[in-house]
Amino acid sequence: MATKISATSMTFKTYLRISRSKSEQKGLLRTALFYFTTHLCRCQRRRIRQVSKAKRAPWYSTLPERTSASILTIMAQQKSFIKLEGRIGDLTFYKTQNGYQTREKGGVSASRIATDPKFQRTRENNAEFGRANAAAKRFRDALRAFIQLTSDAKMTNRLNSRMSRVVKADTVSDRGERQVLNENLGILNGFGFNSAASLSNTLFVKLESSIDRSTGAALVSIPALNPKVVIAKPEGATHYQFSAALASVNFHSEEAEFSFAMEESDVLPLADLGEALELAPTLAPETELPLFLAFGISFYQEVNGKHYPLNNGAYNALSIIKIDKG
Structure with missing residues (x-):
């Protein structure tokens, strides 16, 4: 499919260049857009039919039991020069870090997942997945002032996975x-809040750490x-700074309960x-x-006597180095 779209795109661009009026160019663009979306819909539907026919079951039944999403999608990469x-309709076009992609909405209804005995494992997985995400959010909230020293767009997903x-x-x-x-x-010990800069690969010294629960x-x-x-x-860095944070977190209370220093x-x-x-x-003892x-x-980078965070903290290394389980 990618080869055909690429060849068609080259032919269309060549034809577009020799068109003489703007109205003709707009018409050609509208026509190309129509054929592109029609072709993509047909490819997606053909793929669904092939999977369903091969397995002799709904295409979504081939997914593992641990699938926790109630809405399942088929995703494709946009190869055309028209982004x-x-x-x-049922197609969603969007841009990610990996380029322009397309996905089709589908799957099992939420009401069926909630009641059908065949989805008992899915309901169990969903319950534990939600419990892990809630605990991860409470953990992030407790350390928010510390986490803001760095920048990692995928940190939340990585922490959710570790909490699972x-x-x-x-x-x-x-x-x-x-x-x-x-x-x-x-299991949370050693977790790094910035995957682009791990503490072990940034600071090459042996740290001594301790927690005294009696004094806090x-x-x-x-x-x-x-x-x-x-x-x-x-x-570009000219200066550095060390930071240490201590937090206590209650993962079992209904309301957020934590302390931070x-x-x-x-x-x-x-x-x-x-x-x-x-x-x-130091926290309360x-x-x-x-x-x-x-x-x-x-x-940091020093400019005219002032210290500015380097690239908004993208190179800062922050990690959990010790845990007292209580």
Whole structure:
């Protein structure tokens, strides 16, 4: 299909160039748009019929049981030089980071998924998926001031996936009823909030960290360092800053319940040797909630004596480095 569309596009562009009037050009564009959408609809419908005939079952029945979406889609890449955005009938045209794509609406109705015994596994998966996403959002809310130091558009999806592993680690509850249990929260340790800059590949020193539940204090010790050797600085950076955050989160209350504290170092020049530092964010003592200690390094560029975040924090590395499950 891609070869035919490409060849047609080249022929159409050649013909369009030799057209003499603007009205004729507009007419040709409308005609090309009509044939393009018609051809795409036919290809999508032919694909659905082929899958249904091969499996002798509805095409959506071939998907794994863990599918949690109530609306299923078929997606295609737009190869024509005419790029579309919007909706035409059951087709939706949209732009992503991977280019222009098209998808067709279809699938099983929500009412059938909610009542049909054949979709019992799907209902169980949906319940646990929603529970994991709610816990991940509460976790993000607790650390929001810390997370804002960096920028990663896919962080939410990655955290939802990690929290789903926490839910599935519950060996006590029945399927569909599994919860976020404190004893399984260690799965979140090492989670990086920026996939483009991991802490282990940005800062090459051994950190000493501890959490004292009785006092509510956490401690991160950073040894003396030579930034030119142990910090993988991005291009354009002139300064850096360390940050440590401590948060307690209640994943079981109906209302959001969390506490947060953060401490930051001075903004330090990358050209000078760094002295040993200690960061000690502190919460109220004797809490019974799980405690999460996060650490990160941020980069800045100095211009006329002012420090500006480098590329809006796209190179900042932030991670969970210690968890006290409570």
